[in-house]
Amino acid sequence: xVALKDLxxxxxxxxxxxxxxxxxxxxxxxxxxxxxxxxxxxxxxxGCIEVSTTIFPYTAWRIPWVHTLFENxxxxxxGLEYAYEALEKQGxxxxxxxxxxxxxxxxxxxxxxxxxxxxxxxxxxxxxxCYDNEAYMNTGIQRSGATPRGAATTTTPAGKVIPGKRGRxxxxxxxxxxHGISYTATASIGFFSDYIDKMKKAIEVDGPxxxxxxxxxxxxxxxxxxxxxxxxxxxVQTGLFPIYEIVDGRYKLSxxxxxLVPIEEYxxxxxxxxxxxxxxxxxxxxxxxxxxxxxxxxILSLAGEQVA
Amino acid sequence: MYRKRGKFTSEGIIPYSGEGTxxxxxxxxxxxxxxxxxxxxEAVAYAAKQCKVxxxxxxxxxxxTIIVERFSDYVxxxxxxxxxxxxxxxxxxxxxxxxxxxxxxRVFTATASQGLALMHEVLYLxxxxxxxxxxxxxxxxxSAPINIHGDHSDMMxxxxxxxxxxxxxxxxESYDLTIQAFKIAEDKxxxxxxxxxxxxxxxxxxxxxxxxxxxxDVDRFLPRRKAVFKLDPTSPISVGGMALPEYYYEIKRQQxxxxxxSKDVVNRVGKExxxxxxxxxxxxxxxxxxxxxxxxxxxxxxxxxVRSVAKQLRAKGKRVGSxxxxxxxxxxxxxxxxxxxxxxxxxxxxxxxxxGAPYGALCSDVSSTLQNTGSxxxxxxxxxxxxxxxxxxxxxQQAFEDxxxxxxxxxxxxxxxxxxxxx
Numbered sequence: 005x006v007a008l009k010d011l012x013x014x015x016x017x018x019x020x021x022x023x024x025x026x027x028x029x030x031x032x033x034x035x036x037x038x039x040x041x042x043x044x045x046x047x048x049x050x051g052c053i054e055v056s057t058t059i060f061p062y063t064a065w066r067i068p069w070v071h072t073l074f075e076n077x078x079x080x081x082x083g084l085e086y087a088y089e090a091l092e093k094q095g096x097x098x099x100x101x102x103x104x105x106x107x108x109x110x111x112x113x114x115x116x117x118x119x120x121x122x123x124x125x126x127x128x129x130x131x132x133x134c135y136d137n138e139a140y141m142n143t144g145i146q147r148s149g150a151t152p153r154g155a156a157t158t159t160t161p162a163g164k165v166i167p168g169k170r171g172r173x174x175x176x177x178x179x180x181x182x183h184g185i186s187y188t189a190t191a192s193i194g195f196f197s198d199y200i201d202k203m204k205k206a207i208e209v210d211g212p213x214x215x216x217x218x219x220x221x222x223x224x225x226x227x228x229x230x231x232x233x234x235x236x237x238x239x240v241q242t243g244l245f246p247i248y249e250i251v252d253g254r255y256k257l258s259x260x261x262x263x264l265v266p267i268e269e270y271x272x273x274x275x276x277x278x279x280x281x282x283x284x285x286x287x288x289x290x291x292x293x294x295x296x297x298x299x300x301x302x303i304l305s306l307a308g309e310q311v312a
Numbered sequence: 313m314y315r316k317r318g319k320f321t322s323e324g325i326i327p328y329s330g331e332g333t334x335x336x337x338x339x340x341x342x343x344x345x346x347x348x349x350x351x352x353x354e355a356v357a358y359a360a361k362q363c364k365v366x367x368x369x370x371x372x373x374x375x376x377t378i379i380v381e382r383f384s385d386y387v388x389x390x391x392x393x394x395x396x397x398x399x400x401x402x403x404x405x406x407x408x409x410x411x412x413x414x415x416x417x418r419v420f421t422a423t424a425s426q427g428l429a430l431m432h433e434v435l436y437l438x439x440x441x442x443x444x445x446x447x448x449x450x451x452x453x454x455s456a457p458i459n460i461h462g463d464h465s466d467m468m469x470x471x472x473x474x475x476x477x478x479x480x481x482x483x484x485e486s487y488d489l490t491i492q493a494f495k496i497a498e499d500k501x502x503x504x505x506x507x508x509x510x511x512x513x514x515x516x517x518x519x520x521x522x523x524x525x526x527x528x529d530v531d532r533f534l535p536r537r538k539a540v541f542k543l544d545p546t547s548p549i550s551v552g553g554m555a556l557p558e559y560y561y562e563i564k565r566q567q568x569x570x571x572x573x574s575k576d577v578v579n580r581v582g583k584e585x586x587x588x589x590x591x592x593x594x595x596x597x598x599x600x601x602x603x604x605x606x607x608x609x610x611x612x613x614x615x616x617x618v619r620s621v622a623k624q625l626r627a628k629g630k631r632v633g634s635x636x637x638x639x640x641x642x643x644x645x646x647x648x649x650x651x652x653x654x655x656x657x658x659x660x661x662x663x664x665x666x667x668g669a670p671y672g673a674l675c676s677d678v679s680s681t682l683q684n685t686g687s688x689x690x691x692x693x694x695x696x697x698x699x700x701x702x703x704x705x706x707x708x709q710q711a712f713e714d715x716x717x718x719x720x721x722x723x724x725x726x727x728x729x730x731x732x733x734x735x
Contacts, residue, residue: 058553083408087415
């Protein structure tokens with residue numbers, strides 16, 4: 005596993021951008037670019053990262069970067085890959101270029117999933133990196149297909165009768181892996197060496213690879229900016245966001261299962277879950293806990309780990 | 313059972329019936345002309361092949377499918393070096409085209425109707441990022457109700473997308489304009505996408521005799537694309553960043569200026585193509601406008617019928633003429649004004665409804681072009697041929713007679729008329 009001292013000191017993602025203090029997605033991008041191995045191009049979907057890193061005439065990107073629309077990063081990246089191949093065939097360029105398509109959970113789980121599915125099915129040699137802050141944060145914290153059950157957002161507020169978002173978070177990694185791609189992984193910026201290692205593996209894979217990284221958002225999670233990394237760790241430790249790899253269809257847990265941290269500890273640091281700690285929503289909290297535990301056991305079992 | 317209809321080979325085009333023949337035409341042309349019989353779609357596919365496109369990203373839709381099928385044949389048979397991206401939707405097809413174009417490649421795609429509508433936001437993206445993509449639009453009606461036949465609702469619905477828009481009358485023009493489109497789009501002063509429109513079925517599926525030019529002549533006419541800027545890891549640039557109110561307006565203003573300036577390139581390329589092939593292109597083709605009192609202007613396949621009816625009426629001594637616009641966007645304002653000078657009445661035929669608007673789209677353009685020029689030409693608008701409704705010569709003849717009547721009386725009784733519709 006990569007150690008802090010071994011990390012590249014090159015900062016391909018420059019400071020001076022306009023993302024919030026404690027922004028998880030921003031940390032995830034800086035880390036991801038430390039995993040690059042050579043010429044790399046980033047194809048960015050519309051979202052927080054895009055709007056805040058390239059306000060014209062400035063840019064935070066020291067490598068080629070392109071943003072087009074919200075739902076099409078995977079398709080644009082596919083076209084770019086083919087362009088490089090075609091030009092190489094004509095002798096007009098030479099050498100491998102790594103392409104990273106980058107999108108938030110809204111641009112990936114929801115509006116961009118069709119383009120992503122097409123890219124995975126066609127087998128492009130592209131890494132798709134989804135930074136997941138669990139809602140449409142850029143437009144003001146609206147729920148997405150990645151918002152966990154019970155979380156309050158501006159479109160799923162914690163009301164008098166409905167306690168936040170209904171329905172589960174999509175099992176995004178499984179959706180990607182179901183395309184038969186050889187590498188899919190979930191990661192958290194709370195475990196940076198694991199995340200960077202996974203990013204490196206994804207880049208090395210010949211063909212499509214997907215990294216789904218959890219990136220807390222202090223604004224949307226209503227948390228202390230200083231708690232971003234802590235929350236990214238706790239999400240994993242509570243069993244809410246297990247981190248694992250799916251290599252050629254086989255699950256491999258990235259963190260040895262231990263005793264799970266109680267979910268309340270994680271929830272109480274975030275305004276979006278505060279309503280769940282009130283007595284009137286006790287049943288909902290219990291239901292969430294059962295769901296999380298079931299899912300965690302499911303992942304353990306898929307990874308061939310002993311269920312405690 | 314699937315049957316390949318004819319085959320294009322390096323020796324020339326072998327029609328599905330009979331042999332290919334080399335035709336040398338009279339005049340100042342310097343290239344080999346190959347007589348052949350193809351549908352509009354097949355002609356476009358062959359043109360794209362000869363233009364040696366680097367990437368095709370497309371999604372099938374009637375009546376465009378023949379284009380992507382033929383091109384897939386070339387790829388499968390190793391006749392082209394093209395990378396073909398089989399997109400899962402038109403939205404992704406155009407997105408991939410933008411990605412490829414920004415990577416420096418020559419890019420081609422084709423669509424129609426709902427496919428163009430699904431691409432809508434990506435069309436603006438492609439022009440805004442100055443991607444010289446060439447797309448064949450095989451014009452077809454829009455749902456609902458669903459209808460697979462020809463009209464111009466699709467392209468007219470996206471006419472403000474910042475693309476150069478050309479319209480072909482037949483298979484020959486579809487072929488010729490596709491080749492010219494790459495040269496126009498990729499010109500270093502233009503850097504804008506071009507849509508080559510051909511009427512669904514009437515042109516796309518009708519086999520016509522036409523003349524192709526040899527591969528070497530296309531190579532001479534159209535060298536490899538030299539991208540003005542591209543995503544190149546050796547010299548990083550950021551493309552498509554956020555432009556706030558301080559900059560957005562200037563960027564769009566420059567785009568508009570570039571589109572208007574492209575007019576000169578369209579004309580120059582049309583002239584060069586004419587010198588090479590004997591088939592001169594440009595903004596428009598006019599027929600017997602000199603001394604005409606009445607004329608009809610339209611786009612696409614109907615212009616053939618209009619011209620032929622005008623010819624018959626001329627033979628009877630009626631002072632009529634016609635205009636076929638090859639270039640719809642940017643609208644050739646000055647050239648149009650000089651073409652119509654002297655007319656007393658002009659009928660503008662629109663093959664799409666601009667719902668709720670005073671006129672169809674083309675008529676709105678013509679009317680606003682004439683505005684403030686002191687022109688006294690009476691303008692009539694006729695909507696026709698929606699959803700593939702046939703527009704026979706008799707309809708055109710009536711349209712000419714109505715126009716002549718207005719030319720005579722100076723009185724427009726019906727501002728907008730819907731032709732051949734049960735009401």
